[in-house]
Amino acid sequence: MLLAALPAADYERVRPQLEPVALDLGRAIYESGGQQVYVYFPITSIISLLYVMLDGSSAEIAVVGNEGLVGISLFMGGETTPSRAVVQSAGNCYRLRSSVLKAEFVKGGEMQHLLLRYTQALITQIAQTAVCNRHHSVEQQLCRWLLLSLDRLSSNKISMTQELIANMLGVRREGVTEAAGRLHAAGLIEYSRGTITVTDRPRLEAKVCECYAVVKREYDRLLPSVAATA
Amino acid sequence: MLLAALPAADYERVRPQLEPVALDLGRAIYESGGQQVYVYFPITSIISLLYVMLDGSSAEIAVVGNEGLVGISLFMGGETTPSRAVVQSAGNCYRLRSSVLKAEFVKGGEMQHLLLRYTQALITQIAQTAVCNRHHSVEQQLCRWLLLSLDRLSSNKISMTQELIANMLGVRREGVTEAAGRLHAAGLIEYSRGTITVTDRPRLEAKVCECYAVVKREYDRLLPSVAATA
DNA sequence: GGCACAATGTACGCTAGCGTACCGACTACG
DNA sequence: CGTAGTCGGTACGCTAGCGTACATTGTGCC
Numbered sequence: 001m002l003l004a005a006l007p008a009a010d011y012e013r014v015r016p017q018l019e020p021v022a023l024d025l026g027r028a029i030y031e032s033g034g035q036q037v038y039v040y041f042p043i044t045s046i047i048s049l050l051y052v053m054l055d056g057s058s059a060e061i062a063v064v065g066n067e068g069l070v071g072i073s074l075f076m077g078g079e080t081t082p083s084r085a086v087v088q089s090a091g092n093c094y095r096l097r098s099s100v101l102k103a104e105f106v107k108g109g110e111m112q113h114l115l116l117r118y119t120q121a122l123i124t125q126i127a128q129t130a131v132c133n134r135h136h137s138v139e140q141q142l143c144r145w146l147l148l149s150l151d152r153l154s155s156n157k158i159s160m161t162q163e164l165i166a167n168m169l170g171v172r173r174e175g176v177t178e179a180a181g182r183l184h185a186a187g188l189i190e191y192s193r194g195t196i197t198v199t200d201r202p203r204l205e206a207k208v209c210e211c212y213a214v215v216k217r218e219y220d221r222l223l224p225s226v227a228a229t230a
Numbered sequence: 231m232l233l234a235a236l237p238a239a240d241y242e243r244v245r246p247q248l249e250p251v252a253l254d255l256g257r258a259i260y261e262s263g264g265q266q267v268y269v270y271f272p273i274t275s276i277i278s279l280l281y282v283m284l285d286g287s288s289a290e291i292a293v294v295g296n297e298g299l300v301g302i303s304l305f306m307g308g309e310t311t312p313s314r315a316v317v318q319s320a321g322n323c324y325r326l327r328s329s330v331l332k333a334e335f336v337k338g339g340e341m342q343h344l345l346l347r348y349t350q351a352l353i354t355q356i357a358q359t360a361v362c363n364r365h366h367s368v369e370q371q372l373c374r375w376l377l378l379s380l381d382r383l384s385s386n387k388i389s390m391t392q393e394l395i396a397n398m399l400g401v402r403r404e405g406v407t408e409a410a411g412r413l414h415a416a417g418l419i420e421y422s423r424g425t426i427t428v429t430d431r432p433r434l435e436a437k438v439c440e441c442y443a444v445v446k447r448e449y450d451r452l453l454p455s456v457a458a459t460a
Numbered sequence: 461g462g463c464a465c466a467a468t469g470t471a472c473g474c475t476a477g478c479g480t481a482c483c484g485a486c487t488a489c490g
Numbered sequence: 491c492g493t494a495g496t497c498g499g500t501a502c503g504c505t506a507g508c509g510t511a512c513a514t515t516g517t518g519c520c
Contacts (some may be wrong), residue, residue, distance in 0.1 A: 051361045054440055059364045061357040076350040077343055078452050082444050083357060108338055113307050120306040123353055127291040127313060130360035131281045134289045134400040138507075161467060170364040172508060177468060193467055193516060210284055214312050222308050367476070391497065402478060407498060423486065423497055 001041050001094065002069055002118060005225035010110050014101075018094040023047075023087045025159070029070060030085035038095040039071030045091030046152045048168055051083045059133070059170035060145075062125045063088065065152020067219060067226045072119050074098050075105040075112075088168065089149070089159060117222045124218040132211040138171050139179040143208035145169060146189070148215070150198055157197045183207075231271050231324065232299055232348060235455035240340050244331075248324040253277075253317045255389070259300060260315040268325040269301030275321030276382045278398055281313045289363070289400035290375075292355045293318065295382025297449060297456045302349050304328050305335040305342075318398065319379070319389060347452045354448040362441040368401050369409040373438035375399060376419070378445070380428055387427045413437075 003011055003018075023029070023045045030036060032052065040047065047064045061083055064070050073081045104111045125148075132141055145168065149158050162180060166173040180196070183189045188204045190197045198204055205212070219226075233241055233248075253259070253275045260266060262282065270277065277300050279291045291313055294300050303311045334341045355378075362371055375398065379388050392410060396403040410426070413419045418434045420427045428434055435442070449456075 049357075051357060051444075053361070053365065057365060059361045061360055072353075073350055075346070076353075077347040078350040078448075081350070082354060082448060106338060108336060116305070117307040119349070119353075120303055120308040120311070123302075123306075123349075123356065124312060126353065126356045126360060127279075127281060130291055130356060130363050131283070131289045131400075133360050133363040135283065135287060163467070170361075173468085174470085174509095175507065177470090178507095181469080191468095214281075218308075218312060393497070403497090404479095404499085405477065407500090408477095411499080421498095 001043055001066055002114065002223075002226055003041060005114060005223065006110055010104075014096065014104060014111075017100050018096055020092055021095050022092050023090060025087055025090040026164075027087045028084055029087065030081075030083075032082050032084050033080050036071050036074055036080060036098055039069055039074055039098055039101050040085075041069045041094040041096065042066050042152075043092050043094065044154070045087055045093050046089035046149060047093075048086050048088040049083050050086060050168065057170065058167055060168040061129060062122055063145075063148050063152060064122075065149075067152065067223060068118050068122065069115075071098065071101075072115070072122065074102055075115055076119065088164075089153065114223075118226075121215075121219045121222045125215045128211045128215050132209060133170075136209045136211065137179075138169070138175045139182060140207070140209040141169055141171075142176060142179045142183070143204055144212045146196065146198060147201075147204060147208055147212050150201070151216070156199075156201065157195055159195050161194045231273055231296055232344065232453075232456055233271060235344060235453065236340055240334075244326065244334060244341075247330050248326055250322055251325050252322050253320060255317055255320040256394075257317045258314055259317065260311075260313075262312050262314050263310050266301050266304055266310060266328055269299055269304055269328055269331050270315075270323050270325050271299045272296050272323040272382075273321065274384070275317060275323050276319035276379060277323075278316050278318040279313050280316060280398065287400065288397055290398040291359060292352055293375075293378050293382060294352075295379075297382065297453060298348050298352065299345075301328065301331075302345070302352065304332055305345055306349065318394075319383065344453075348456075351445075351449045351452045355445045358441045358445050362439060363400075366439045366441065367409075368399070368405045369412060370437070370439040371399055371401075372406060372409045372413070373434055374442045376426065376428060377431075377434060377438055377442050380431070381446070386429075386431065387425055389425050391424045 029040055042065050047070050049061045050058050051061055052058045070085050073079060105115060132144060150156060162176040163173045166176045180191060188200045190199055259270055272295050277294045280288050281291055282288045300315050303309060335345060362374060380386060392406040393403045396406045410421060418430045420429055
């Protein structure tokens with residue numbers, strides 16, 4: 001968990017205020033432009049940040065797992081963002097009242113540094129999503145998505161239908177089916193009705209575009225202590 | 231200029247340290263992963279943040295004009311980013327020693343708030359670039375790019391070859407030529423060898439995808455005082 | 461067991477954009 | 491004033507991904 005990377009003194013100050021919460025698959029914890037009463041620190045869950053267009057189609061902007069938090073606009077000063085946060089993988093998380101986090105943030109110090117470094121890592125992830133969307137094939141993007149998700153889970157199994165993955169990536173469901181079929185044929189993954197299991201991660205990493213590595217490198221660089229606990 | 235939105239007391243403190251600098255077209259003021267000795271506040275210039283891939287192709291991540299600054303990773307704590315900053319439109323800017331900005335930032339207060347709100351607006355721009363890259367046509371993206379650039383200039387004329395625009399957008403030069411040809415045929419723009427003039431901005435705004443409006447709304451919301459001076 | 465529905469597989473025509481190639485026109489500079 | 495080089499226009503075949511439609515196969519529930 002992100003805050004666990006703090007010096008004990010800082011961590012202990014907010015710890016009593018952290019409420020464990022279970023998150024069900026598909027739940028929207030933030031709506032675009034909505035009030036943000038809590039910030040969320042995923043533990044075993046994964047949250048997708050996505051933008052939903054006027055016509056209903058969507059595109060994922062970033063993924064947040066136990067290395068981060070959902071709700072950066074709070075301390076960034078905007079209070080809200082034009083994107084939605086959806087639970088991509090069920091699990092638990094801590095939530096913290098926005099006011100508490102904000103109060104801690106303005107004190108400066110390690111807490112602020114940590115939150116800002118995380119935000120910068122997130123910016124890199126978003127930027128690289130833009131690059132990947134521009135230049136890479138659906139198959140490569142699926143590889144990236146699988147690896148980013150895997151890094152945020154302890155297991156090598158992801159519970160998610162192809163339909164939902166397609167929504168995340170902003171592509172057709174059939175496109176995901178075909179890409180997944182090819183990865184399966186190549187022996188990299190197994191899957192069936194709502195779960196995907198990565199069976200050969202090294203070869204998946206060999207197949208993914210550079211975008212994945214760029215993002216991972218930045219997370220490791222900016223949040224070494226968090227990466228270590230992942 | 232972004233800092234002009236500060237209360238006079240804060241502004242006056244850094245003002246003597248601001249050095250005016252002329253920026254030539256095409257100059258790279260930051261390299262991916264490089265040291266950042268100065269942060270830049272564009273006045274009449276425009277800077278593109280872009281990611282250059284291993285194979286040399288590139289994609290623009292965001293545009294910065296007089297509403298913002300280049301070098302956020304400084305106060306975000308990362309010191310550097312995996313992207314490059316290139317002068318997209320020649321002009322002048324102020325530069326400020328990184329150490330000075332950092333010292334001001336850690337004091338908290340209005341300066342910090344302003345920089346963070348700007349950063350959040352930038353995040354929205356990057357996120358929307360990702361969305362636009364995923365879902366919209368080259369023509370729509372060209373419209374978005376023209377409008378974003380125009381907002382950051384006082385004129386309605388942009389000095390830039392189609393080749394360079396293509397690099398920014400991460401598409402083929404021919405794609406830009408065709409899209410520009412269609413916009414010209416529709417009477418929205420004029421152009422010749424290295425300059426594009428928007429002659430009918432209202433109709434250009436009618437043609438652009440929602441991405442432009444989303445970004446503009448966030449800038450106006452988060453930086454009202456800056457938008458007013460633009 | 462069987463029914464309904466959700467998840468996945470497959471097929472087909474269509475279009476945007478790519479890669480490539482080449483031409484024409486403008487411009488700067490000798 | 492001519493020439494080299496830059497910039498823009500056009501064309502052509504190719505492919506990835508889209509939209510659409512429909513078939514198949516699990517899965518949970520009555």
